[in-house]
Amino acid sequence: MIINPFTPNPALQPYILAYGYVEINEQIDSNNPIHIFPVDYTVMCFSLDEKKLIRELNTTNTFKNPLSYVGFLDRLRSFDSFTRKVVQVYFKPFGAYKLLGIPQHHFTNSATDMEALFPALKLTICQMRDEMKSPQKVISILESWLLQRLFLSEKICTARVEYACDLIKAYAGNIHIAELCREVAMSPTTLRDHFKEKIGFGPKTFGRIVRFSQLRRLLCENACLKWTDLADRFEFFDQTHFIKEFKHFYGCTPSQLHKMGQLNFTGKLTDSLDL
Template sequence: MFYKPHPALEPYIQGFVVVYATDAHVLYNIDLFPVGYGLLSFILSEQHQLISLNRSYNTRFNFTGQLDHYRLIKASSLSVIYVLFKPFGAYKLLGVPQHLLKNESIAMQDILGNAVNEVYAKLVDHADNPAKEVEILQEWLLSQLRDNNKIDTNRVSLACDLITESKGNISIQELNSLCCMSKSSMEQYFKDQIGVSPKMYSRIIRFNETKKILKEATNKSWIEIVENHGYYDQSHFIHEFKHFFGYSPSQIHLSFKNLAEHISSIKSV
């Protein structure tokens, strides 16, 4: 189920997604791949399992930062509320440099301390009412927006738009020129506000574009993708795809329980 954000949050949040568990006692392998933005999640189930990089997590209110490579996690089939940020939205609303959270899943209490205790308690009290929890999260994020009103993400927003419009194929030199920023300034802005470099973000956008093409047109020629999306050759394309997705392009059908893709499919409804 997808909920649109409050108009004031639309520049920074794509929306809220509620995913319901089917069997909370089963432990699944779940593929995670870079999508270009971070996720805030609240697990509705009090009893749950989440294992990543051989570490077990038992917190319910978490933030997952930008990913720059494929990750495999193990999790019970959880009922979860997700906040889908825009690429720079987490920086704007949380006020935390995003490179510190890259490739990490961290309890919100460890990020913002006691400041989230009140909202966490409200979420726990209404764990049986996802619509109410979305309302609680939205009210809290609106207060975060007011508190962080001096944080300016306009330049990075423009850069992200240009990268997306080019499907990840704009040169960094052209990007710097169009945004009127030096290379070092652009790198620092992306490091703080996005969590990855402009080059890595462009690679992630390009990968997601090629993955979308492969999913929608299974007979698409790899050679055509290589030529149209700026890969050096077919070997480069396959290497990039496996780095981000964990599977080769010909194995794309194997990732059936991909959490990021599941969220995306709900969001597109």
């Protein structure tokens, strides 16, 4: 798997982490699926492999849209057919709401056709198709559209949710909701509503995603870590609670995660792009 990062325009950096060009050379099928885990960012994808069908393992879910947006996930997704070449935009947790202006709860655990949301994108998509041999040119065209969206979304404010997300990350997802409410001067109901609109999930679920994103990275960097050490470090009640939560997000135990190897798509992205 080849992953090349690109830096966003400075005006977009408050909302976009990075762009990436991803080329997958490994064999993908039902015996060797590609795995995508919950992470603390969302993604827009433009396929440079027009004829390739994206199909989710053990389901009838298929995707053929050239430009799609994927909101937050709270569980493992595996695919037995996947595009071989793709340009991706990695949004900060609140970034897609700022630039798209659409409540994010509509996009959780799903991929949405961007042209259906923004019919005027058809011309931009045609321009990107004309340049599919050059990922950098595709990114430049897509970035021009994102800069237009930034201008149109000038009045959308995400500052307090951004601050709340920073606090959740600083506490590795373990900050109490009452403390978070005090810090951002919101009631629990108002905070939950803001998160569902601007992030997609409530703050508690987002905290769990952050917690396991940090835990997964630590586990992948230190294969010899004991489960008990991870459970203590990330403040789980006990090892049973830790394993139950881990399986909910990743569909496997920590030791089994390493066996996913080269087709651990999320792991490759975070390692290559430092997301």
